[in-house]
Amino acid sequence: MSARMLRVAAVEPLTPLVTRFRFEDPEDRRLPLFSGGAHVVVEMPDADLLRRNAYSLISDPFDGSGYEIAVRREDTGRGGSRFMHTQVSAGDLLRVSEPVNLFALDLRARKHVMIAGGIGITPFLSQLKQLSRLQVPYELHYAARSRAEAAGLRLLNGAAHVHVHISEEGNRMDIGAILSGQPLGTHVYTCGPEGLIAGVEDAAARLGWPQGALHSEAFLSPPPGKPFEVTLARSGTTLTVGPHQSLLEAAEAAGVEIPWSCRGGACGQCESAVLDCHGRIEHNDHWLGEEDRNAQTKIMPCVSRFQGETLIIDR
């Protein structure tokens, strides 16, 4: 995947947990524009590991002067966000991929309703800028436990049609109330924890929303887990995937290239055939269907793991 070396132009803590990073071209060239909801993959050379994490772009999609992301520090995560928070400072050079959008606005919508939970606010920040420019009606509902966690508040500064729900203050988000009474032709977008996405899907189904008007993006990050062994048949190697490593990263560290795009189990690029499997694949992706999961004949190396005796994949 094509990437370019960018300079970290600014690092700004938004809350104790969330920090904003701004990237610019080292020679101040314009960066490619993008569409609201797009993400980039940031490469992090962390000691002997090369981490690649996907982050939603939060800056104005029509402004090529720089890219901005907001990173929440996940202390129980695999270390990517910790690296960003502790190792990266202004002036550093990092490789950043071309923008890719797996959570695009459906431009047919007459109105866009966005529902964000916690750090799930990030893809909406660029979408809001696109929608205001296109002058399309929208409303954003943003739920967070506390104001301290609601990093988006600083980034929304005064945008119109924004409803903030802070559960600590007793102002919980009522999904049913948001979805009922929306005009025909409205599309709803959800980004946040699985529970929030499921909640919106349930409420929408109950209220008779058409499936095609629902869009969601779950957090993209490979979960840690127990180490496991995998054999890459075509490359003729067997390797151990560490607890804080994904199968994809382990393959890359061993010099085996697997095509990828989102690294979060959503785009389908890294789908790999399973040749032999004695044990249980932990399918963490949003790509494979029920049938493929149960058959254990395919695996998404970017997020999925394995427990058992033997796993051989066609790579």
Add this chain to the structure above:
Amino acid sequence: MTLQFNDETFRDDYTYHNSAAAILRFPFPFDRDSYMYSVNMEPHAGGPEGSPFDKRFDVDEHYVSEMRDREITLAEDPLRCQSLPHMELAGWDLLELIMVSKAEDYPELFTLNRDGDRWHWINRPLGIEHRFTFLDPTTLPCGPMEYITRQAQGDFAVLDQREGNLWMDAGMVTSQADWSLDFDIGMNFFEWHAPVPKAHEMGVFQRALKFLLNIRQGSPARRLNWTMTVNPRLDTSPENYHKWGPEKRTVTAENVGRKQFLRVELQTFWRLPRSNALAFPIRCYLISLEDLVTVPKWGRRLHRVLRDLPDELADYKGFAVNRPLIVDYLSQHDDGAPTSPGIFP
């Protein structure tokens, strides 16, 4: 090299012709002596100098006449150009892509000056000079997609990407191999490919769609497709079948070399930045059999490909009726010698 534009027609008296240089740069589509469908994609990242793969949007000696032919077709049938309301942003993206590419690749023909959103476009071959405001449709005489595709050779489909599929939601289609934008508008990738034989069972479309959904900005892809056309006609549309269909019956052993054309589409695929849509330009190149066989390798190879092609493909491509005449003609230019791999002469 200064480009000389031909004064020629693609209808009525059919004065279309290829210069010696145009014959040699023709995008011959067969890299071996046989043909079957494949997802024959490769990066659209240049090619041999002077070849149609060299520049992002190839401009050749037929440019001015092709644009004149498009104007005639559109005047008779405005529905050849359609853009569903949500595709306007994609239209601007496409306008930017083409203007920037042409101005950079052909500075002697095209100039684009940009001052923020105030753009100044000069198209010398067509004698156009226009100042407009980017993203403000009131400053153009028509929609952005129509505006720029009246100045760019080839058909253009602009595909919306959503629900893990691609949707034919906008296009400019006046030089098509027997398909209709007006019929396909709003269809998804599988729906508009439904008429293609064999390829579905081969899983070609599943693989092709997965590839296309992942096309990234700055990394366009391309492939070649082909068919056979009687007379050098760009507008072989279903809408006008009554005009060109009967012409298939005018081919004889005496005139087949002059009247029968190999029609090649250089298809490219571009991710558009602001809209996340996929631009799908389909550029048409035509060469008569008698011009084609002046390159001995191509004469030999086309003979073998057409002779051995499965019947349903000849049917689908619409030349089954003339296949015996074509194969007979080409067999005179096939001495049985081996051919070198690859598409170039």
